[in-house]
Every structure is written in C-alpha cells, then in structure tokens.
Amino acid sequence: MLYIFLAFIGGALVTLASIINSRLGKEIGVIQGTIINYTVGLICILLVCLFNGSLFKISSQGFLDIPLWAYLGGMVGVAVVILSNIVIPKIPVIYSTLLIFIGQIVTGIIVDYIFGNPISKGKFIGCIFIILGLVYNSNIDKKDLSSNRCEDLA
Structure with missing residues (x-):
C-alpha cells in the first residue's frame, strides 16, 4: 500500500513539476528554465546525499563502472523538461498529462x-x-469553445 501511495505522490509531483517548469520556461526561456531546473535539482540531491552520508560513498571508479547507456537517463530527462516547457503552455495541463501518460x-x-x-x-x-x-x-471542448464564442458575439 505504501508503494501505491508513493507512486501516486510521484505522479502528482511530476505534474506539478511540469507546470512549474513550463511557467519558468515561459518567463525566462525554455533552455534557461531547464538549466535552472537541473541546477536546483543538483543542489537538492547533493544536500540529500550530504545529509544521509551517501555523498562520500561516490568514487571515481564507481562512475567508470557504470555502463555508458545508463548516462542517457540524464539526457532523456533534459529532453523531457524541454519538451514539457514547450508543450504545457500551449495546451491545457490535463491534455498534456494524458498525452504524456x-x-x-x-x-x-x-x-x-x-x-x-x-x-x-x-x-x-x-x-x-x-x-x-x-x-x-x-x-x-471545441464545441463548448465555439458556442461560447457565438454567445460572446451576440
């Protein structure tokens, strides 16, 4: 039950993060917003690692032992944030969330x-x-939008 709850919270946070990142991207630019997103994320994870003691367990050999394909996750993450920053301001959040799903x-x-x-x-x-x-x-939604426009014109 705990994992179901955590998955639900994770899904909610993904949606909130997408909204926040897209608004930031709209304010300062898509690429700049992505840089801010990942810079703040790096600081947060470094603090988490510092406080739980795992920061000092990272070795340079550990990085070398990681398969090359595993580093693609970071690049894919950047693409996700950039695409979300472009898409979410253009279409309603419910549609973007469903399309992502x-x-x-x-x-x-x-x-x-x-x-x-x-x-x-x-x-x-x-x-x-x-x-x-x-x-x-x-x-x-298209029908409602067009009927509202007709009422506004009348």
Whole structure:
C-alpha cells in the first residue's frame, strides 16, 4: 500500500513539476528554465546525499563502472523538461498529462515487445480507451469553445 501511495505522490509531483517548469520556461526561456531546473535539482540531491552520508560513498571508479547507456537517463530527462516547457503552455495541463501518460504506455508496450515480454491486452485496451476519451473530450471542448464564442458575439 505504501508503494501505491508513493507512486501516486510521484505522479502528482511530476505534474506539478511540469507546470512549474513550463511557467519558468515561459518567463525566462525554455533552455534557461531547464538549466535552472537541473541546477536546483543538483543542489537538492547533493544536500540529500550530504545529509544521509551517501555523498562520500561516490568514487571515481564507481562512475567508470557504470555502463555508458545508463548516462542517457540524464539526457532523456533534459529532453523531457524541454519538451514539457514547450508543450504545457500551449495546451491545457490535463491534455498534456494524458498525452504524456499515453506516451508512457505506448513506450512500455514497445519496450515489452522489443525485450520479448508478453504485451498485456489490458494495457493496449486501456491505451485505446484513453486515446478515445481524449479525442472525445477534445471535441466537446471545441464545441463548448465555439458556442461560447457565438454567445460572446451576440
């Protein structure tokens, strides 16, 4: 139960971080906002490591033993923040969150397929339902927006 709660909190924090980062990116620029995001993140994680004692357990040999592909996580993280900073100010947060979620599900299905893991029918069907719901809700929002514009003109 604890891990379910922590996953829920993590998801909420991802959404909040995306909103905060996109507003910062809108204020000072996408790349500059990303630099601020990662600089503050670096300071925070260094403080956490300092206080829990793990900062001094990092060795230069430890960095050399890490496989090269593992460093791609940082580059992917930068791309995520940059893309979020571009997208979130342009579309409502609910749509961007759902689209990010759909991207995660589709990527999970693809990764499962590449590594020979069975693809869950539930994930696939759930992804289809989310996409259909997003399209349906988007059409409703367009109709509401156009009817509000007509009322404003009258």
